[in-house]
Amino acid sequence: MGRAPWTDARLNDLVERLDKTLDRLDRDVRALREELRSEIAAVRRDGAIATVAIVAAIVGTGVLT
Numbered sequence: 001m002g003r004a005p006w007t008d009a010r011l012n013d014l015v016e017r018l019d020k021t022l023d024r025l026d027r028d029v030r031a032l033r034e035e036l037r038s039e040i041a042a043v044r045r046d047g048a049i050a051t052v053a054i055v056a057a058i059v060g061t062g063v064l065t
Helices: 008-061
Strands: none
Touching: none
16 A cells, blocks of 8 residues: 555645744744843843953052053
């Protein structure tokens, strides 16, 4: 016994499943993109704070004078 033939109904079902999967994937990628943007912003903010702290420490020690 061979495989069942591809009927219009089966193809439509496959397309519907594929559409649902791609929609879910699109939502997941968008959510990950937003999370990544937030993480990058946090790293930049932390880097700026660390830079200010290091400069303040250097200036405070008087090493540059």
